[in-house]
Amino acid sequence: MSHAAESAAGANALGGVETPAILHEVRPAVLPRAVLVANNRSFSWITEKICGIIEEPTPTWWWVCFAVAAFVASWTVMGLTYLVATGVGVWGHHNPINWAWDIVNFVFWIGIGHAGTLISAILCLLRQKWRTSINRAAEAMTIFAVVCAAIFPVFHVGRIWFAVLPGWLFPFPNGNEIWQNFRSPLEWDVFAVSTYGTVSVLFWYIGLIPDLAILRDRFYASGHKLRSFLYGLFAMGWRGSNRHWSNYEMGYLILAGVSTPLVLSVHTIVSFDFAVSLIPGWHTTIFPPYFVAGAIFSGFGMVLTLMLPLRAIYKLEDLITQYHIDCMCKITLATGTMVGYAYAMEFFIAWYGANPNEGFAFINRAFGEYWWAYLIMVSCNVITPQLFWFKKIRANTALVWILSIFVNVGMWFERFVIIVTSLARDFLPSSWGYYSPSIVEIFTFFGTFGVFSVLFLLFIRFLPIMPMAELKSVTPAADPHAGADGHH
Numbered sequence: 243m244s245h246a247a248e249s250a251a252g253a254n255a256l257g258g259v260e261t262p263a264i265l266h267e268v269r270p271a272v273l274p275r276a277v278l279v280a281n282n283r284s285f286s287w288i289t290e291k292i293c294g295i296i297e298e299p300t301p302t303w304w305w306v307c308f309a310v311a312a313f314v315a316s317w318t319v320m321g322l323t324y325l326v327a328t329g330v331g332v333w334g335h336h337n338p339i340n341w342a343w344d345i346v347n348f349v350f351w352i353g354i355g356h357a358g359t360l361i362s363a364i365l366c367l368l369r370q371k372w373r374t375s376i377n378r379a380a381e382a383m384t385i386f387a388v389v390c391a392a393i394f395p396v397f398h399v400g401r402i403w404f405a406v407l408p409g410w411l412f413p414f415p416n417g418n419e420i421w422q423n424f425r426s427p428l429e430w431d432v433f434a435v436s437t438y439g440t441v442s443v444l445f446w447y448i449g450l451i452p453d454l455a456i457l458r459d460r461f462y463a464s465g466h467k468l469r470s471f472l473y474g475l476f477a478m479g480w481r482g483s484n485r486h487w488s489n490y491e492m493g494y495l496i497l498a499g500v501s502t503p504l505v506l507s508v509h510t511i512v513s514f515d516f517a518v519s520l521i522p523g524w525h526t527t528i529f530p531p532y533f534v535a536g537a538i539f540s541g542f543g544m545v546l547t548l549m550l551p552l553r554a555i556y557k558l559e560d561l562i563t564q565y566h567i568d569c570m571c572k573i574t575l576a577t578g579t580m581v582g583y584a585y586a587m588e589f590f591i592a593w594y595g596a597n598p599n600e601g602f603a604f605i606n607r608a609f610g611e612y613w614w615a616y617l618i619m620v621s622c623n624v625i626t627p628q629l630f631w632f633k634k635i636r637a638n639t640a641l642v643w644i645l646s647i648f649v650n651v652g653m654w655f656e657r658f659v660i661i662v663t664s665l666a667r668d669f670l671p672s673s674w675g676y677y678s679p680s681i682v683e684i685f686t687f688f689g690t691f692g693v694f695s696v697l698f699l700l701f702i703r704f705l706p707i708m709p710m711a712e713l714k715s716v717t718p719a720a721d722p723h724a725g726a727d728g729h730h
Contacts, residue, residue, distance in 0.1 A: 280563050284717075285717070285719060292706045293706065297460070308696065311696045315693045316689065317688060333682060344683075351388070356537035358545075362381050362449070375561050375713065378706065434511040445494075450476075450705065522602070531584075535580040547646045607663045616659050619656045621652070622651050
């Protein structure tokens with residue numbers, strides 16, 4: 243082909259714009275996009291599948307799980323009642339370990355709640371469409387985890403009525419002229435967690451509105467007027483008009499933008515409870531990013547722990563595909579590696595800083611009386627996620643579920659190791675001690691898993707566990723350029 247002919251061909255190919263002939267030899271590979279809804283399911287199938295979970299009679303397994311969860315939740319109720327009636331001394335606190343399971347559990351549950359807002363807000367802003375199958379359940383998990391987390395710092399003060407009513411924690415004007423110490427990171431926690439909980443509830447609720455309207459109309463058509471009225475009450479008059487969708491998407495986007503800094507700031511502020519102190523093992527600047535990575539790590543571990551059984555029970559393999567599990571495993575791997583790096587860096591900084599107290603704190607953490615807790619922490623948080631490098635392990639759903647439980651166990655022990663080992667061996671050897679939890683602490687903590695489970699079981703029974711409109715938007719049928727069969 244002559245030069246003139248090549249130029250003409252280039253001009254014709256690109257609408258009259260002359261291009262070098264070499265560009266016509268470039269054939270970039272078109273990478274196939276992951277299928278987010280398998281088997282080319284239709285819009286109506288998605289609606290029937292999600293709504294059917296709510297409309298069908300309550301299964302027997304749900305009643306059994308609810309009864310067990312309610313019984314376990316009663317342990318927390320009895321433990322807190324006994325604490326208020328007797329005093330905070332029923333917990334195993336003593337000098338110098340005045341923070342123990344209460345703050346360990348608070349930080350643990352707050353960390354669990356981070357994956358929900360991360361999936362909803364940050365992945366929404368980054369246009370990661372794989373979030374659509376898991377974001378609703380993860381958002382609900384966030385709210386329930388915040389409820390469990392709030393229990394411990396409030397009851398840790400002992401006389402709970404003084405903490406709330408006169409305004410020890412909240413700045414209410416009162417006759418006793420008791421004002422908060424706003425320089426205390428514990429006070430920062432109050433504002434950070436309450437703000438985080440409020441925004442999370444709003445984010446979750448706004449996403450629910452279109453689906454509540456679908457349930458309202460379906461129950462009305464089937465003659466269930468009371469249920470239709472209740473769902474319609476919370477659907478706030480949703481009719482699915484263009485104006486409604488426009489306002490919905492704008493409000494959802496604004497809340498995603500507001501929530502994104504909250505994800506990073508809340509656990510950063512929680513880490514300040516430790517980092518701004520002078521206790522060896524706490525006084526370190528790596529805590530804020532380390533705590534945020536750990537929170538996302540434990541949050542995704544809990545999402546896997548909850549969603550994989552739901553996937554099997556409700557046969558949601560077409561909506562929660564292997565690609566979704568792969569993505570969650572990879573994020574768990576990435577954040578687990580960050581946490582492992584933080585563990586190693588803590589030892590390096592302790593050595594590099596040449597502070598004998600700091601160096602002793604970390605040596606004691608790994609080889610002292612609590613070596614067993616440190617070993618569990620490293621095994622679960624550093625070694626376990628490295629297994630997700632292997633595709634065969636990520637493809638084994640049962641194994642992924644077991645590993646996700648190890649992640650949650652390891653993250654609880656991380657908070658235990660940070661708090662207890664640093665306090666048990668402080669500056670004065672004469673005040674050293676060994677901490678053992680009381681039976682009240684043990685039952686109160688394990689009871690919060692019952693509280694969490696009761697709330698989550700009620701959620702999956704009465705509310706759609708996945709956003710139907712968002713699921714439909716990622717199907718081939720939603721593509722205006724697709725053919726009749728849903729493909730290009």
